[in-house]
Amino acid sequence: MKNVYTVRQVNSYIKNMFTQDFMLSRIYVKGEVSNCKYHTSGHIYFSLKDESGMIACVMFAGNRSGLSFQLRDGQQVIALGSVSVYERDGKYQLYARQIVQDGAGALYEKFEALKKELAEMGMFAPEYKQPIPKYAHTVGIVTAPTGAAVRDIMNISARRNPYVQLILYPAQVQGDGAAQSIVNGIRALEEKKVDVMIVGRGGGSIEDLWAFNEETVARAIFECRVPVISAVGHETDTTIADFVADMRAPTPSAAAELAVYNVRDTLDYMAQRQRILGQRMAYKIQESRSRAERCGLRLKMLHPRQKLNENRQYMADLETRLRSCMENRLTGEKHRLALYIEKMKGLSPLLKLSQGYAYVQTEEGRNVRSISQAGPGDPVDIYVSDGRIRAEVKAVEKEEYSGSAESGTAKQ
Secondary structure (H helix, E strand, C coil): CCCCCCHHHHHHHHHHHHHHHHHCCCCCEEEEEEEECCCCCEEEEEEECCCCCCCEEEECCHHHHHEECCCCCCCCEEEEEEEEEECCCCCEEEEEEEEEECHHHHHHHHHHHHHHHHHHHHCCCCCCCCCCCCCCCEEEEEEEECHHHHHHHHHHHHHHHHCCEEEEEEECCCCCCHHHHHHHHHHHHHHHHCCCCEEECCCCCCCCCHHHHHHHHHHHHHCCCCCCEEEECCCCCCCHHHCCEEEEEEEEEHHHHHHCCHHHHHHHHHHHHHHEEEEEEHHHHHHHHHHHHHHHHHHHHCCHHHHHHHHHHHCCCCCHHHHHHHHHHHHHHHHHHHHHHHHHHHCCHHHHHHHHCCCCCCCCCCCCCCHHCCCCCCCEEEECCCEEEEEEECCCCCCCCCHHHHHHHCCC
């Protein structure tokens, strides 16, 4: 049998046909979502159906950035992708890269085209972004006068810093003429010379937010000399104004927090610094007081009166020491004198006289110790214990006494 092909070959051939078809490589498909399932791998499997048919679809995890909302059954959406064959099952399906809600397809294309054009012109470049002032005194707001956005901004601003002045330009943010109203508000608040400006509104569909995707609004924000915070819709909503603005806030409430400094932080910081300053001042005062006391004590010690008192005390101490030395010296001398007296008493002839001895002197006052010193007829004085006897030598006789020096000598 000729021209017999395997299932794989057939499926591969059909897939090549789909691949070579330029229209199927980039196609928008509109329909109602059904059988939507979020796989643990991050892929989304679903189907698109209308009143006459159904097509299987898949969005891989790598393309999830092209989905700005939660995909659910029953939603009317437009999916951008390519149609190809899944060879294993032999089924064709749509591989979605971007998904928008129905009615926004044409607008989304316009959005992407304007975004690309402005990016090429450099309007999104970071070097053109102005810094948001940290301490703003006046905050301009371009938004609808009624709605949750302005109320959220007012409530958060009053809570964070009640001293900040809010200037509202009641702009039309939806429908015909909304873009020009927003531009007028930006220019009017720029002339008011506010410190920072919030341009935004609450969430909505792409049609509701389209005024913030207009080129005139983008240029007004780019040319504004006042820093602009874009706060359009919810966190998942993105507009051209967000790319052009100096800063994007996910919500109007977040924009108020970025624009208005929390005065409580400053008050807490000042209270902390005041406590530290008080502690350091108290320490410095105590240190100075201690130093003054030390200097006063030192000055008191160096005062002439103190010197005089010290000298007086020194003199008194010297006097006491002198008296003590003199008394000790006198006591020692008295003791030595007493010893001399006792010694003299032992040598005193008067003591001998009182013991019955006599003391003989010549008329000239010399002590007679030998017979050779006096001869017969010489006058002598004989001293006894109670007086003197004057006598004359009758005769001289030599005698030898045992124990005397002369007898000892004679015996030798």
